[in-house]
Amino acid sequence: MAEQLIELNVTGMHCNNCALSVHKLLEKRGLHNILVDFASEEVKFSNDNEADLPGIIKDIEGLGYKVVDDPALQITPFYEKVENKFLFCAILTAPLLLHMILPWHFLHLPLVQMLLCLPVFIVGCLHFGKSAINSIKGGVPNMDVLIFVGSSAAFIYSLIGTIENLGEQYQFYETCATIITLVLLGNVFEKRSVTQTTSAVKDLVKIQQVNANRVVNGGIEVISARDVRPGDTLLVNQGDKIPVDGEVLSGNASVDEAMLTGESIPVEKEKYDKVIGGTIVQNGNIRMIATKVGSNTVLAQIIELMKKAQAAKPPVQKLGDKVAAVFVPAVILISLITFIITFFAVHTSLQVALMNAIAVLVISCPCAMGLATPTAVMVGLGRAAKNGILIKGGDTIEAVSNTKFVVFDKTGTITxxxxxxxxxxxxxxxxxxxxxxxxxxxxxxxxxxxxxxxxxxxxxxxxxxxxxxxxxxxxxxxxxxxxxxxxxxxxxxxxxxxxxxxxxxxxxxxxxxxxxxxxxxxRPEAITLIKQLKKMNIVPVLLSGDKMNRCLKVARQIGIDDVHGEKLPDEKLQVIDIYKQKGKTIMIGDGINDAPALTKADVGVSMNDASQVAMQSARVILLNTDLQSVIKFLQISRHTLITIKQNLFWAFAYNIIAIPVAALGFLNPMVGAFTMAFSDVVVIGNSLRLKRKKID
CATH class of the missing domain: 3.40.1110.10 (Calcium-transporting ATPase, cytoplasmic domain N)
Structure with missing residues (x-):
């Protein structure tokens, strides 16, 4: 039986460890081509037995996540929204913290403190406990294990103190409640930030959701763009979005294609011209015939490319994943060692030993490591897409970082x-x-x-x-x-x-x-482009099948010194190979004859008006035919990588400093929870900076 690619929308994953536990579960079931993206809530895999699907869904839900048909239509119950859980816990935690400042005697009563803390603890158990237990079952303990163990230890310790009436030094209800409340606050920030980082794909999906005016027997019926079939005649009026790809049958219109090409000037369309779904008719109206619908439209293919790109992990992220996978067990071990040394070797009181151990659990944050790369990659891909640059894979961004050579085809690229x-x-x-x-x-x-x-x-x-x-x-x-x-x-x-x-x-x-x-x-911008590449210490190379004297003439005019003319497709491969041995090489081309070289280069870049074969061979497509996009692409890639490195540095440095500080008893668990929540926010905030950062 042939393998099918299955796509599921899975809600409830909020960090890399969540994604890892789903990944491991699917691996155990013997599935292939697994892609789990917690940020876009997508899980993909190849399955050769459809009968297994209900069982697979049941197993994923057994881990504490939810498989839904369409996340956009999914209504989260009031009590399940993380914002509402945070507000509920914050209201009950406030008086627990205020008892330290306010002179109200009743707030100091152990029973009052227990009654205020208990609902917060129950919310914490349901929110973190379920996820923690399921992640341990899945073989990849996630960060919720640390929160759950830390808050439970504080609550049980305090509860024993209350039952045994052991006095004030056994009251740590505020520690338990504050840990849960602050981590929920971190989750609220994280959820909002991740939503922002994945906005590029969501914006594109929204563009697809339009209505179409179908011409039937002289009349007009309004249908969803999803229901348009190839061969349908559609009427598109001024101000409307073109619903699907097609050709103009009659009429004239100015069409704004900025969404695809980044080109602000509208393009004039008349009979026989091609139009693209999602672009807007600014002036005039047209009758068109639908040629490509559904997943075959240019826009649908762009969305697919973006999703694949977000899922393709750069080597930097694989390092983060490996660390995150061993991180939680390591932290639990450090926490136990802290407790044993502090209590038995240093002979401090039980409460000091326990607080130090809890502080270690709460301060550590594998989440920041898990978020470091995907958030930066998503913002980078989104910014590139807004500039008319489609990148097929987060790993492409890293491949471009230390480019030494940019090899250009001549006809249709430089010219x-x-x-x-x-x-x-x-x-x-x-x-x-x-x-x-x-x-x-x-x-x-x-x-x-x-x-x-x-x-x-x-x-x-x-x-x-x-x-x-x-x-x-x-x-x-x-x-x-x-x-x-x-x-x-x-x-x-x-x-x-x-x-x-x-x-x-x-x-x-x-x-x-x-x-x-x-x-x-x-091309008028070719000379400027070559000058900019030289400024960036990148060597431009001309590689063409055209006559050598014509190649030299063009190279002289634009300032390229390395020229290879009269090369057949297989000879182009040999030239690319020579440059690849000297350093990272990008190839920019547009014809069928460039396809092998585009595949061979470290990164192949294709122009939008290129042949279909060239576009499929390339890892980057420039929707805007202006060559300046090449510089934009290099700059965005460079700054995305800088952002990833900053994020990983912050996440590692934070943990390297915070864990020993907590183990030595210099950090209160509440301060730990607060800084842990904000380490995520710093990482995501740094990624979001890339949206507006100057990258020249």
């Missing part, structure tokens, strides 16, 4: 792919006007991009036109034609010996009558 005539040299009696007429007449019959460019350029100057009887294209050579008077023409490549700039020749009855110098236009 626009549109050709211009620079010079026409006549041979014999024919005038320039006659030559132009012959070129237009012949090239009008060709579909070649060069032919189209020449016709567009010469049509405005055309005064005479030749009437042809026949014309046919000879692959790789040019066009042969015959006019009504029986003259034979050939227009194609073939240089005159004396001047290499003339790269097209026109023959009439096998006699040379003109030479034409054509070349494709260099």
């Amino acid at each position: 626009t792919g549109k050709f211009r005539i620079y010079d026409i040299k006549t041979e014999g009696e024919a005038s320039i006007e006659q030559i132009r007429g012959v070129i237009v007449a012949i090239e009008e019959r060709s579909n070649h991009p060069i032919a189209k460019s020449l016709v567009n350029e010469l049509l405005p100057f055309q005064q005479t036109k030749l009437i042809l009887k026949s014309a046919k294209e000879e692959k790789g050579l040019g066009m042969r034609a015959e006019d009504v008077d029986g003259n034979h023409y050939f227009l194609g490549s073939g240089k005159a010996k004396d001047d290499s700039d003339f790269n097209l020749s026109l023959y009439k009855n096998q006699k040379l009558i003109a030479q034409i110098a054509i070349d494709d236009e260099i």
Whole structure:
């Protein structure tokens, strides 16, 4: 039976350890291609037996998480919302803390303190206890184990003191309640911040959720974009979003495609033009035929790419995962050792030994380590997407960090792919006007991009036109034609010996009558881009299948010193290989012939107007055809990696300092809980800074 890719929406995961316990459970069940992303609440895996699915869902829910159909439609009961749990606990914890300041005698009574603490402890047991026990069952103890053990120890110790009437030094109800309340506060911040970091994908999903006006028997019916089928005729009016990908049947419109390309100027659309779902009609209205719907639309593919990108872990994160997996058992061990040494070796009182042990449990925070990478990667990917740069994988960001070489294809990448005539040299009696007429007449019959460019350029100057009887294209050579008077023409490549700039020749009855110098236009931003790359100590390289002298001419104009011309696709691979041995190499290309080299490079970058094959081979797609996106991509990647390193430094440093301080008894468990909650907030806050940070 064929394997199916199953996608589940799982709510209730709030840190990396949660994701790890789900991952381990699915591994134990022998499933493949497992991806668990706690931030976007998605679990994916390949399953070859559909009958197993209810059992898998039951096991995931057995860990304390919930499998839902659509998180957007999921209504969380009032008492399950983490914000409401925090408010409830805060109201009861406040008087417990105030008894230290206020002179009200009744607040000091052990029974009153126990009655105030008990509801908070029950909420804590339900919130952290369930998750802690399930994570131990799953074989990956999570951070809730530490909170649960710490708060339970404080509560049970105080309860024994109250029952035995052992006096004030046994009252630690406020410690128990404060730990639970502060960690819940941390969870509230964390939930809000994670929602912000995953906003890029959610914004894109919202764009998909629109209605469409379907034309049926002359009338209009309003349906959801999800119900549009290929071949449907749709009416899109001014101000509407185009519901799916398609082609214009009639009408004219200015369409804002900034969402995809980052290009602020609206694009004019008329009959036969392609339109993309999610873009907005700013002016005019059109009738269109739906060609791609559902998961085949450009927008759906972008969303899929973004989700895959968030799930692909950079090597830096794998390190964080490994540490987080062994972290909780290690902390419990340190806590036990702290208790044993303080009580038996140093001979302090039971309460001091217990408080030190609890402080160790509460201060440690594997969550900050687990959040360090995914939050930064998500914000980085989101910022790149808003700039029209699609990155297929968080690991791509790391691969780009120390780039040494950027290798460019020439045609369609450094140049626009549109050709211009620079010079026409006549041979014999024919005038320039006659030559132009012959070129237009012949090239009008060709579909070649060069032919189209020449016709567009010469049509405005055309005064005479030749009437042809026949014309046919000879692959790789040019066009042969015959006019009504029986003259034979050939227009194609073939240089005159004396001047290499003339790269097209026109023959009439096998006699040379003109030479034409054509070349494709260099993108206006190419020179600036090359200068910026050199400033960043990155070596630009030109690699093309085009003639060497033309490659050198382009390279001279834009300032590239390393040039490789006349290379076939397999030779391009060899060149990329040589550069890869010297350092990290990015390849930027757009044609089918670039696909192998794009795959071979450390990171392949493809232009949006590239061939489908090139786009599939690349790990980065520039939706905006402006080459400046390359610099933006390098800058965003660099700053995302800086943010990850800052986050990991903070998370490790915090734990390295905090645990010994707590073990030595210099830290009260309440202060521990407070700083632990805020270590998460610092890490997430640092990641969110990337949204608006100057990255020039």
